[in-house]
Amino acid sequence: MMLSATTPMGTGRSSLEEMLNSLRRRDEAEKPKDLPPALPARPTSRGRLPSARRSLPTDFKVCGNDDGKGVGNGGVANEVKGKEEGKRKEKELGSKMVSFGSKKMKRERSVDSSPYVDEEGKNPQLQGLETSNCMSEAGSTQKMKEPEWDDNIDYFIKKKLRVWCRLPCGRWELGVILSTSGEEAFITLSNGNAAKVATGELLPANPDILEGVDDLMQLSYLNEPSVLQNLHFRYSQEMIYSKAGPLLIAVNPFKEVNIYEHDFVTAYRRKVMDSPHIYAIADTAYDAMMRGEYNLVYSFLIYGESGAGKTETAKFAMQYLAALGGGSGGIEYEILQTNLILEAFGNAKTSRNDNSSRFGKLIEIHFSTSGKICGAKIQTLVQLAAGERSYHIFYQICAGASSSLRAMLSLKRASDYHYLNQRECLAIDGVDDAQRFCKLMEALDIIQICKEDQEQVFAMLTAVLWLGNISFQVIDSENHVQVLNDEAVNIAARLLGCSTQELMLALSMHKIQAGKDIIAKKLTLQQAIDVRDALAKFIYASLFDWLVEQINMSLEVGKQCSGRSISILDIYGFESFKKNSFEQFCINYANERLQQHFNRHLFKLKQEEYELDGVDWTKVDFEDNQECLNLIEKKPIGLLSLLEEESNFPKATDLTFANKLKQHLSTNPCFKGERGRAFGVHHYAGEVQYDTNGFLEKNRDLLHSDFIQLLSSCSLQLPRLFASKRPHNSQKMPNTSCQLGSLDSPMQSVGTKFKGQLFKLMHQLENTTPHFICCIRPNNKQLPGIYEEDLVFQQLKCCGVLEVVRISRSGYLTRVTHQEFAERYGFLLLETNIPQDPLSVSVAILQRFNVLPEMYQVGYTKLFLRTGQIGAFEDRRKQVLRGVVGVQKRFRGCKDRRYFHELKKGVVALQSCIRGENSRRHYDITSRSASRMVGAEAIQRNEKL
Numbered sequence: 046m047m048l049s050a051t052t053p054m055g056t057g058r059s060s061l062e063e064m065l066n067s068l069r070r071r072d073e074a075e076k077p078k079d080l081p082p083a084l085p086a087r088p089t090s091r092g093r094l095p096s097a098r099r100s101l102p103t104d105f106k107v108c109g110n111d112d113g114k115g116v117g118n119g120g121v122a123n124e125v126k127g128k129e130e131g132k133r134k135e136k137e138l139g140s141k142m143v144s145f146g147s148k149k150m151k152r153e154r155s156v157d158s159s160p161y162v163d164e165e166g167k168n169p170q171l172q173g174l175e176t177s178n179c180m181s182e183a184g185s186t187q188k189m190k191e192p193e194w195d196d197n198i199d200y201f202i203k204k205k206l207r208v209w210c211r212l213p214c215g216r217w218e219l220g221v222i223l224s225t226s227g228e229e230a231f232i233t234l235s236n237g238n239a240a241k242v243a244t245g246e247l248l249p250a251n252p253d254i255l256e257g258v259d260d261l262m263q264l265s266y267l268n269e270p271s272v273l274q275n276l277h278f279r280y281s282q283e284m285i286y287s288k289a290g291p292l293l294i295a296v297n298p299f300k301e302v303n304i305y306e307h308d309f310v311t312a313y314r315r316k317v318m319d320s321p322h323i324y325a326i327a328d329t330a331y332d333a334m335m336r337g338e339y340n341l342v343y344s345f346l347i348y349g350e351s352g353a354g355k356t357e358t359a360k361f362a363m364q365y366l367a368a369l370g371g372g373s374g375g376i377e378y379e380i381l382q383t384n385l386i387l388e389a390f391g392n393a394k395t396s397r398n399d400n401s402s403r404f405g406k407l408i409e410i411h412f413s414t415s416g417k418i419c420g421a422k423i424q425t426l427v428q429l430a431a432g433e434r435s436y437h438i439f440y441q442i443c444a445g446a447s448s449s450l451r452a453m454l455s456l457k458r459a460s461d462y463h464y465l466n467q468r469e470c471l472a473i474d475g476v477d478d479a480q481r482f483c484k485l486m487e488a489l490d491i492i493q494i495c496k497e498d499q500e501q502v503f504a505m506l507t508a509v510l511w512l513g514n515i516s517f518q519v520i521d522s523e524n525h526v527q528v529l530n531d532e533a534v535n536i537a538a539r540l541l542g543c544s545t546q547e548l549m550l551a552l553s554m555h556k557i558q559a560g561k562d563i564i565a566k567k568l569t570l571q572q573a574i575d576v577r578d579a580l581a582k583f584i585y586a587s588l589f590d591w592l593v594e595q596i597n598m599s600l601e602v603g604k605q606c607s608g609r610s611i612s613i614l615d616i617y618g619f620e621s622f623k624k625n626s627f628e629q630f631c632i633n634y635a636n637e638r639l640q641q642h643f644n645r646h647l648f649k650l651k652q653e654e655y656e657l658d659g660v661d662w663t664k665v666d667f668e669d670n671q672e673c674l675n676l677i678e679k680k681p682i683g684l685l686s687l688l689e690e691e692s693n694f695p696k697a698t699d700l701t702f703a704n705k706l707k708q709h710l711s712t713n714p715c716f717k718g719e720r721g722r723a724f725g726v727h728h729y730a731g732e733v734q735y736d737t738n739g740f741l742e743k744n745r746d747l748l749h750s751d752f753i754q755l756l757s758s759c760s761l762q763l764p765r766l767f768a769s770k771r772p773h774n775s776q777k778m779p780n781t782s783c784q785l786g787s788l789d790s791p792m793q794s795v796g797t798k799f800k801g802q803l804f805k806l807m808h809q810l811e812n813t814t815p816h817f818i819c820c821i822r823p824n825n826k827q828l829p830g831i832y833e834e835d836l837v838f839q840q841l842k843c844c845g846v847l848e849v850v851r852i853s854r855s856g857y858l859t860r861v862t863h864q865e866f867a868e869r870y871g872f873l874l875l876e877t878n879i880p881q882d883p884l885s886v887s888v889a890i891l892q893r894f895n896v897l898p899e900m901y902q903v904g905y906t907k908l909f910l911r912t913g914q915i916g917a918f919e920d921r922r923k924q925v926l927r928g929v930v931g932v933q934k935r936f937r938g939c940k941d942r943r944y945f946h947e948l949k950k951g952v953v954a955l956q957s958c959i960r961g962e963n964s965r966r967h968y969d970i971t972s973r974s975a976s977r978m979v980g981a982e983a984i985q986r987n988e989k990l
């Protein structure tokens with residue numbers, strides 16, 4: 046019989062309720078009496094009947110319980126009281142720091158103001174939960190308190206335990222407290238020196254045995270110096286990966302470390318190694334995906350600052366998945382080769398990173414039902430301008446093209462091209478561009494881009510370089526120009542497949558509409574340079590998009606598609622330079638969104654789940670970045686909207702844009718108006734100063750319709766294709782500062798396009814089960830062995846690592862429905878008289894294995910377990926299954942042996958029967974023929990006589 050859990054309150058107690066109550070009483074009795082001092086606070090809640098703060102979902106049913114009574118009790122009074130208590134606590138907290146457990150608040154939100162809303166404005170994962178600066182209404186929240194360290198200093202003195210003390214220089218040093226006097230403590234430092242330190246500068250240190258633990262969760266004291274020292278210790282031992290609860294931390298080694306070879310793949314696959322590693326995460330996700338119990342789609346979200354190692358980590362994850370899902374078709378090899386192509390065309394050197402991704406990518410790897418890779422799909426985020434060196438591919442082709450290719454393209458050295466020689470460096474230490482070009486050619490072959498297309502790709506690249514070399518001559522007093530008819534324009538025209546005259550005309554004149562007539566207007570020097578650069582940019586960006594399309598076609602997921610996939614997100618890392626422009630703004634905006642995703646999954650949705658399931662939970666504060674996202678995204682007054690508006694406004698300049706920002710946004714605490722064209726934004730990772738110089742131009746992405754016409758008339762196929770992808774001139778482009786608009790191609794502005802792509806990515810990721818990997822850059826010099834504590838701590842703080850550990854310690858890392866839990870571990874129960882509904886089975890399993898009460902919480906629909914518990918159940922399951930298999934083996938062996946013996950006996954009997962019969966028959970025949978012979982001989986003898 047089905048029992049609805051929403052039976053009205055106040056009816057008699059169900060057997061389930063009785064059971065949960067007795068469980069609670071037992072828990073209370075077993076509550077530890079004297080916890081050691083200053084250990085991290087544990088939640089006071091124990092496994093208990095979920096409180097009836099809110100009614101259960103109407104469709105919630107418990108199978109098999111036939112007493113027909115609900116599990117809820119408590120009543121409305123409790124609910125109201127709880128809400129009031131929650132509201133009181135809300136008031137105590139500021140608006141910026143949002144506690145773990147922030148609950149819904151009605152917010153105005155249009156469909157495009159969040160990537161998490163679908164067309165109807167609903168998201169199944171978000172129903173009942175709206176984000177951000179809203180406080181919990183829940184009654185059972187408790188703000189997690191850090192251990193009262195001050196009270197325990199005496200304990201540390203008595204036991205001579207080590208402490209961390211912050212020296213006046215800011216460094217943390219280990220020592221032992223000798224005595225205290227008022228607010229001061231006298232310390233013996235680990236180097237033998239004595240020091241006098243304010244007690245406020247002391248923090249408890251972890252015992253030696255915890256040095257270099259795999260998971261920060263294991264630290265008794267979770268504080269800045271302990272975490273830093275733990276990661277430092279591991280880093281110095283080349284253990285670059287560590288865990289922080291559900292997070293994987295990867296500290297960039299800036300050198301090759303021998304932890305990625307095939308042996309490691311095998312070891313992680315066979316589960317003989319369990320130390321933190323990207324392989325371990327990939328293995329867990331792969332297994333979960335193949336089991337398909339919770340979800341079929343998983344994702345790795347790799348985040349961290351520029352140069353922290355995201356792209357490398359993504360590649361190692363792909364490498365592991367390729368090893369696991371490698372099929373006979375070799376598609377996994379193709380997938381790995383795409384990295385080479387995308388990095389060549391999409392990465393560039395910056396001051397932070399020699400191989401910085403200037404685009405964001407999400408790669409979805411699809412698997413068949415048998416676990417083999419059956420395809421992949423790449424989505425990219427707008428490609429942004431390169432840094433101090435242009436995109437790698439330009440230097441690679443200049444260094445590595447064969448002599449025949451050079452002759453065909455009229456290719457020169459990198460230093461001969463204006464677009465390349467204006468930058469600070471032409472070569473990167475330790476990088477052989479020529480060799481990389483050879484590898485790129487191989488990769489293009491593997492991706493099945495035919496030789497003809499490859500030649501066109503190289504022609505487009507070289508055309509871009511030659512376009513940059515085109516120069517102009519001023520021809521009148523109004524600064525109008527004409528193009529110099531030199532080798533640059535001739536070669537560029539030849540490579541594009543158009544006539545030199547047409548190209549020269551398009552670069553020096555612009556057609557505009559005057560009533561019904563079209564008139565040609567001469568361009569000034571600056572306008573001509575701008576349109577030339579816009580054309581070069583357009584060709585390069587179109588080429589990149591075309592390459593991604595080709596890759597996707599080559600990796601297309603075939604018929605084997607089973608819905609199983611693992612996506613890897615690798616986007617440009619947070620950037621803050623001395624001078625930050627539109628590119629940094631877009632990059633940092635993307636990182637804000639990613640941070641929001643992180644917050645939602647590790648803080649907000651978790652809390653929502655606890656609450657919906659009636660579980661007590663412990664509150665942990667975390668830094669919410671919704672305010673910053675509002676500053677950027679809000680309509681109509683947000684940074685992007687104002688940029689869009691100003692970009693469409695005649696005569697607007699970067700300065701008027703900056704003034705507009707100051708006028709409208711200064712009330713937002715994340716905005717800081719600066720002098721002139723500058724403004725500042727408080728990002729989650731720190732404040733960044735932006736210079737609006739070039740913002741409008743870069744956002745407009747304006748390309749003359751003259752060029753679209755020119756490209757459509759080219760003899761080569763690629764430029765024609767690029768032109769065809771550009772929207773037609775059906776709409777009028779608003780006038781711009783240089784009045785080039787009336788016939789120009791009405792492209793979506795870069796900011797709007799960027800936001801759209803970002804939302805699409807985030808929306809897609811929302812359906813996946815995420816694994817977060819936080820990459821840390823240990824120094825700014827890109828050198829191995831240097832671990833700058835301040836820099837590392839700043840990144841740990843930005844990534845919310847400490848908060849995640851706190852939540853994981855106070856929360857329950859594993860959540861599994863009673864149904865799944867009962868199905869998987871129910872057979873471990875020996876008793877047969879247990880009600881067969883999943884909740885009862887779950888509780889019976891917990892009792893059967895004496896799981897400590899603080900290690901779990903029983904929810905309405907799910908069981909919440911602390912770290913390690915599910916592992917223990919899995920071990921027990923494996924052990925029992927192994928035993929069962931052993932018994933079955935012996936039994937079957939015995940049965941088969943007996944059968945064999947019987948069969949053998951039967952066969953022998955049968956054989957002896959048949960042989961006897963045969964012999965007898967044979968004997969009969971021989972004896973008869975013998976007697977015949979004897980008779981014949983006797984007759985013959987008689988006849989002779």
Ligand SMILES: Nc1ncnc2c1ncn2[C@@H]1O[C@H](COP(=O)(O)OP(=O)(O)OP(=O)(O)O)[C@@H](O)[C@H]1O
Nearest residue numbers: 300351352353354355356357398400401402617618
């Ligand atoms: N696991 C690793 N082993 C060895 N070297 C690494 C590792 N991770 C990163 N590196 C080194 O650090 C450099 C920067 O890493 P990577 O390009 O992955 O950074 P990123 O976070 O993707 O930066 P951006 O956001 O600028 O693209 C790499 O070129 C490589 O030299």
